[in-house]
Amino acid sequence: MIFVPGSRNTFKFFIKHSLPACAGLALVTLAGGVLIPLEIRFRGNLIDSILAAKSSGRTILWLILFFVGLAIYNNFSGVIQELLKLKMKYTAAREVIPEINKHRACLEYQYYESSETYNLLQRVYSADTKSKPDEIMVSTCWNFFRLLSIAVQSVWTLQLVSKAGWHTGMIIAVLSVISCIVAIYGSNRVYEARQTTSEADRRAAYYEEILSNRENVSERKLFSYMNFVSEKWKESFSKSLKTNINSSIAFRIRNLTTQFSGLFFSIMIICLSLKPLAEGRISTGFFISVFLGMATLSNSLNVLLPALVSELASNDRYFKDYRKFLKLNTIPDMQIPSRAKSNTETEIRVEPIYSIEFKNVSFMYPGTDRYVLRDLSFRFTSDRHYAIVGANGSGKSTLIKLMAGLYKPTEGDILINGKSIGHYTRSQLNCMFSIVFQDFARYYVTVRENILMGRNEGYVSEGHISDALIRETALKLGLDTGKVPLNAYLGKIFDGGIDISGGQWQLLALTRAFIADANTLVLDEPTAALDPVNETRLYNRFVQLAKEKMTILISHRLGSTKLADEILLLDSGRLTETGTHDELMKKAGLYSTMFNNQAEWYL
Structure with a gap:
């Protein structure tokens, strides 16, 4: 049965077909969200222990071992995630792409002669498309796990910094909402740009093929069409590049806006923490650890969070195209007929044409x-x-x-x-x-x-x-x-x-x-x-x-x-x-x- 696109169905697919890899990816990714707040807390404890010079050597040793373990996780988690994603991608490609190709084979002939539906088919899947269904499915799962990781990180960090006052939590919440709104808006513009450039990309690829493939080598040597075809390629490539650059610039500007907002809010949190520090409500080690941890939290909320939300929203637009593809009329009785049939095959009677x-x-x-x-x-x-x-x-x-x-x-x-x-x-x-x-x-x-x-x-x-x-x-x-x-x-x-x-x-x-x-x-x-x-x-x-x-x-x-x-x-x-x-x-x-x-x- 062909895969029905959507975030929920994507998770159901991987739970059914690749549960160990999916569960492993979730655990490794979510571990990052847990370890960052622990790092803030234990780093504060370590600094306080060193400054006070009263803690036992065993306590300091356990804190040092934690940071050694954290370093090992940071070095190897990326490799483990890539291997697990590769396993999931292979499973998705093996199960989904043959079904897509089978569905395409059963589509009515008219769709291949319509530029609108042909562009839709190219966006859903082709050998050289920018968006492959297996990659989109893995991306949806992984980015969702990363979002959960950021949520765990933010909530736990919020609980830690709340010692400095309720205002810090409010600032973090406002910053998260702003980042998500900007990301969703930007993702729609990026996907629309991809739709606009798909046709130009296909033309540019065709002209590039003329300039490089083996079939045209003789005529390339004999005829003086290199400049002509090169101009055609440049025209199509420039149109695609211009659209991509404009959408990329707009996205970067929105991204910079959220980053500056995050920097401003981080400075506010640090400044508002000075008073609790002076009053002794938070320790020096905790203050220093929060100060250092705000850079990580700011990066998660201002850079990583918008990127994840943007990609998930873009994936959702892809899934909408996928659903349009599935709704295209197919030939209901399309089978692979065989004159030499096994006992399990349905017989297809073929009469001669008189x-x-x-x-x-x-x-x-x-x-x-x-x-x-x-x-x-x-x-x-x-x-x-x-x-x-x-x-x-x-x-x-x-x-x-x-x-x-x-x-x-x-x-x-x-x-x-x-x-x-x-x-x-x-x-x-x-x-x-x-x-x-x-x-x-x-x-x-x-x-x-x-x-x-x-x-x-x-x-x-x-x-x-x-x-x-x-x-x-x-x-x-x-x-x-x-x-x-x-x-x-x-x-x-x-x-x-x-x-x-x-x-x-x-x-x-x-x-x-x-x-x-x-x-x-x-x-x-x-x-x-x-x-x-x-x-x-x-x-x-x-x-x-x-x-x-x-x-x-x-x-x-x-x-x-x-x-x-x-x-x-x-x-x-x-x-x-x-x-x-x-x-x-x-x-x-x-x-x-x-x-x-x-x-x-x-x-």
Whole structure:
């Protein structure tokens, strides 16, 4: 069950999953709050004993041993706290982050194309985010324990200095309230600044990646874009830096105000203690100890307390974002389907696609008022090859996203095997379609793992698909696994990793699509980087391999469309022409014009 954010739930989580570490951190932290007042008291006793020269050697020895123990605690408590926090952080990361990633995987597709919700996802968790959930959870626990420690320290110190008069307690109470109010106000401003800078930080990180990563090294050497990209990076970085500096300056000013207030109140306490000292109501040793202890107490109330309250308030704002994230609509039936199931797994029935029909389908993206597709009606049947063509921006990729159920039609309906697409679960649709998009993913794992990711059941299928089948499928598509071994790691993340060409990445993506074993294959211009002639040759091999499957080719190049049993031409989101290649050429319409204009590409 996914972690529900909040301070109370954070404590419940650690009590359940990491009780020894959590209890240890509480004890070590709270010990600091107890030891500081004891230090004030025993230091006064030690000074009085030395000045009076009447105390026994045993008493002085015990006082000295206390201070030796205090020194040992001060030296080792920080290390112990860090180790305990590390243990708690590991537990939180192990339990919570996989659940967050699973929840993200089940979110509706639209959230990834909305800048507002995408920024929210980045704030909640990403690999390079400033606020990681495991760190926030540990921070919440530790800072709460530190607050309790300061409370124990303040109350006990208040009891000690009350010998000098009731006014000292009142001063400490007022100072604590002022520090908390300033801290809470400042924390809200700091978190708002983080929200403002998150987008600028992401852009700056992207430009920095262009200037430093391996993929761009050739073009960095060949093209003179360094100054241009550097200016882009500087612009984004400067915006982020300016916001952070302004919020930091404002926070520092507020912090300095509380520090000066604390210094003023500390001087007042010392001055007000002079009269009790003169009257003999407090000893010289106690007065000196309080004088020295006020520096520690002032630091706790004026520096540490505002910082802790500020961080806790900031964590609370993070938890609010986390709760917004959990409220985002998810696909309720999203499962990891498996054709090879154990006895404990729930069976997911996957039926072949015999027909796909669009009935008066129109679509506009969420949050917009412009139709991308208008009144589309057509019907595809199995064992046939189709091509959807049109200029860039005509709506081809959007049509495929609707067909695969990534978006719902704004108007009309999509029928699969005569039933509305809403009748099928997300998991069933995942098994029905295998799609290779133009911007296909590159996974820096082994070649075998890359290909097996095409199976909906993921890695569990590794033992059910032979290497011989993988090699045979890859070779038929043109990928020689002799030159690109199945056990070879891709990229330089792992030692011994290899680099492969863009064309080999494309063949790898196509092999992954075939291994997926769906009976409907969709190619959304994944070979756009190839020249037209080689693209046509590759499509020829693809169609030959997919004789018994429904295939849908998406392209703005028309050389490969001759292979299709039926061609659909989209123009500005409308279906304007349908037919075979020969039929459309005879119509002498837009398709014929586009084909003739591209004919010289294939000579």
